[in-house]
Every structure is written in structure tokens, then in C-alpha cells.
Amino acid sequence: MQFSSRFTIATHILLCIAMFEDSQKVTSNFLAGSINVNPVIIRNILGQLSAAGLVEIKAGVGGAYLARPADKITLLDIFKAVEREEALFHFHENPNPQCPVGRTIHKVMDGKIDTIQAAMENEMKETTLAEVFADTRKIIDEE
Amino acid sequence: MQFSSRFTIATHILLCIAMFEDSQKVTSNFLAGSINVNPVIIRNILGQLSAAGLVEIKAGVGGAYLARPADKITLLDIFKAVEREEALFHFHENPNPQCPVGRTIHKVMDGKIDTIQAAMENEMKETTLAEVFADTRKIIDEE
């Protein structure tokens, strides 16, 4: 299993907006060109980012803008905006209650799974879009 | 996206083996009864656990046994045994190299993604089968 590419595409979108929103209108077609996917995919992800309050989109006239400063957007915000809301692990639903292991497995494992998921999310919370943007800017300036 | 239920099923399998291997022959049919899925699914996962060196299976006569002590098996061992080997995040493949963001996004994000994945795996490494087994035993004894 893998997370969908929506997370990296969404990050790419936000970086492009941060980089270009002051100098030009950032449309789904413009983003599609940079990311190299179909504009509809961009519009769908952009819609998710908008619903999550990370970007503002000008309907009709076009263009996407950050809805709050880049240092107030973490990778976890991006991740939660584009990944379906659900538990990280799919638990087998119907263990046999007549087996001692079967009727206790959920009690024992649910907490472990939560801890594992929390470890991942805490790590994502550590990095902001502003940091990623600074890294990007640095590499570009060194070229 | 979600991890498949193979991880929780595999953990369930190993707990059953730890619980019952001394008192009875633990076959795929027995396990299928406790987990409440088709025996073929058990055999496939058991095969993965065997390939990873976590269990030994007696062909012909039948029965599965832990290949090493439960305190030497971590949740990460189980996870890696049953999940396809690959990166956690699916990165969009072909960002446009003519866009400054497009040509730097991999350099910037690859490391972040590795760190996130490592955070999850480190957390999984913290818990052993022996601990999960002890928790299970404790709940059963309190019933």
C-alpha cells in the first residue's frame, strides 16, 4: 500500500503558489504545467485544499492564493486535507469471540495502532510549508 | 488509503501461535477459525511470515511455530513481512524541469518523506510480540 500522490502534488501546488502568487495568476493550467498532470486533477486537489482552508481560489477570474502564512501550514495540514479521513490500518472486522485471542485482539492492538499513527502525524507536524519553501528557494539560488 | 488488514491478521496469527503452539497443532484452519477469514488468506500470510523468518511451518503434517522468541519479534518485523516493499508515499513522477519548483521538489521532499516514514517505523520497532502477548494474557486472566 502507498499513500496516493495527492500529498506530494498538493505540496507542489502550495510551493508554486508561495513562489508565484505575487508575480502572476496561478491557475490550474499553470500548475498542471509545472506538475505535469491533467488540470482536472489539480482542480480537484485545489478544491480539497480550499475546503481545508489552506488556499483561496478566485472563481471566474481564476487564480489561487495561500489562505494563511506559509509558516502556519504544516505538512500534516496538507496531508489531512487530501487523504481520506480514516484509520491508518484496516483491522480485520470479525475475529472469533470464542477464541481468547480473537475476543481481545482489538483491545490490545487498537492503542498500539493509534500510537503508530500519532508518531507519523507528529513528525509531519514538525515541518511547515515555510521551511520547505525556504529549502526550495535555497536550492534554486545555488543553481 | 489504508494499510491492508494483513498486518493485523499477521499479528493475530502470531499471538495465536504464541498462545497455543505448546498445547495443540496450530493449522491454517484453526487460525482461520479464530480470525474468521478464509484459510487460504491465512496460508498466504503465513507464507510471508515464514519467508521473513518469523515462523516455521511443518509441511505435510501441518502446524506453525514461532521461529524465534516473542521478545525478538517487533511489530515492525511483522509489518515488513506482510506489506509490499516500497516507499510510503507515491511521488508524482514527472514534474516539469523547466519550472523552478518542478525541478527541485524531489530534492526538497524526498528527505522529509523518509523522515516521516522512519518516525512510523521507529514507533513500530518499540513494541515486541512478547509485550502484546503479555497484554493479551493479562486481559484474558482478568475476565
Add this chain to the structure above:
DNA sequence: TATGGTTGTAACCGAAAGAGTTACATCAAT
């Protein structure tokens, strides 16, 4: 107010993977 560039979405398609099942060859102790 008509135009034109955008966004928002519905409706598809194909590929891949998970979950489940049946069927059967193979194995090894008795």
C-alpha cells in the same frame, strides 16, 4: 451585455490491489 478565460463537477475508462473463494497438486507421518 457579450466574451473569454477559469473554476467546479459529472461521467466515464483502465489499471492495480485487496479480499475472498474454489480447486488441486504436493507433502509427510502413520
Add this chain to the structure above:
DNA sequence: ATTGATGTAACTCTTTCGGTTACAACCATA
């Protein structure tokens, strides 16, 4: 040889992702 297991191939069904076309709705502005 029999018997109860395992190993595995083959198939179905469902869901999701990634991709695409098509088109309605939107709105600044000419």
C-alpha cells in the same frame, strides 16, 4: 496407500487511483 496439511494457481468482485472529456457556472472587463 491414506489422510490431513500446506502451497499455489486461477478466478471474481469491489474499491481506489490516475487520467480524460465534456460542460455548466462564474465573473472581470472590453
